[in-house]
Amino acid sequence: MATSDIYATTFDEDVQQEVTTNQCSECGGRVTTNARETVCENCGLVIDEQQIDRGPEWRSFEQEERERTGAPLTVARHDRGLSTKIGRGTDANGNVLSGRKRQQLDRLRREQTRGKWQSKADRNLSHGLGEVRRITSALGLSETIRDQACALFRSAQSSDLLLGRSIEGMAAASVHGACRCNGRTRTIDDVTEVAQVRESRVTNCYKTINAELGLPAKPMTPSMFVPRLASELDIPDSVRRRAERLAETAEDEAITTGVSPSGFAGACIYKAACECDQELTQAQVVDAAGVSPVTLRTHRDTLVKES
Structure with a gap:
């Protein structure tokens, strides 16, 4: 033997x-x-x-x-990555194909495309998962978040939540739901910027997913937004640490309830920059936080009053 x-x-x-x-x-x-x-x-x-x-x-x-034996299975594909692709131009050894062989492969490729989806549900699933992959790639999210968002979209389709709703909106809502479940600071506005659907539809789809599937979504707090805004504003670490302490103190005193976490985080960064004599204008913070100057000044006044 x-x-x-x-x-x-x-x-x-x-x-x-x-x-x-x-x-x-x-x-x-x-x-x-x-x-x-x-x-x-x-x-x-x-x-x-x-x-x-x-x-x-x-x-x-x-x-x-x-x-x-090939790539591992993935939930990011409607067939879990088991599909076969027919190449073009050359064979497996790199030899140029003859005209007759190319015509034969074209016919095989056409028949494979026709039999790629077994039903309309598979076609919708393929389109939705492709949209999830595109959004996560545009936002720079990890493969873990991408796979969780794809699994969430599958669960939504299995629960018949796609009926009467946009596939693009449900895909964007799945990405937002995966971010919320992992504590990532990606708001609906961030997802909508790269999605091919209006914000109202994404919001409605996310509410449906959250209510029907019972997502373990974590609440978004200002301290979670401070590192992201600090990176966008390119401020020193001393200012960032001071802003994080201001945000955590405000959360402990329950003065952040009902406010915009991104706007309040921007106010913490602006106040910390003023305390550390760092040149930082309100316009810069407003552009990074995505709030109005009035909101920024209101949150700053709240911090000054409570300090």
Whole structure:
């Protein structure tokens, strides 16, 4: 028997016959874990299923012939990344295709495009997930936020929340919901700037998602906006730390309830800059915070009064 066959057989036996020391919660029998599920040998109770296979992802166990099987599954695609793409111009070895072969591939590509979606729901899902990827890329969000937003859009479609609503609006609302659940300082205004839909529709879609799916959205506080505004205004770290202390003190005294967190954070930065003799105009803070000068001065006066 070859070395590769011995290794493969040993790996299969280890995966299939891995036994845990846990006992069954129902009958106290021995629990066995294989590559798919954890079951009790006595009563047959399925304790866990759909486990992650942590074995090698190679198609061959020969050291010199190892090749990866492809990209991992992703929720950012309607088919989870399992689709096949037909290339153009050359074959797998880089050879130029003949005219007859190109015509054949064109026909195959056309038939593949026609059978890409099994239903109108799959087509809507593909369009919505593409919009989610575009918005998260434009906002510079991480892949984790992107995947959570795509999963949220899937849940909204499964709950029939897309009926009578814009796909673009629901995609933007999913991105905003993922940001809120992770405590990211991305307001609806920020999402709407890069979305292809009006702010009112994004707001209505987000309210629907939040109410129907019960999102664990975190409240947005002024202290969360201070680092972002400080980075945009390029102020020293001493001013930023002072602004964060002002915002945290105001939150502890409950004077930030019902106010714009971005505007109040801008007021904290402006007051901290004045205390540290840093040149910073109200116009600069207003442009970064996205509020009016009257709002900025009102929040600044509140800070001065409470200090």
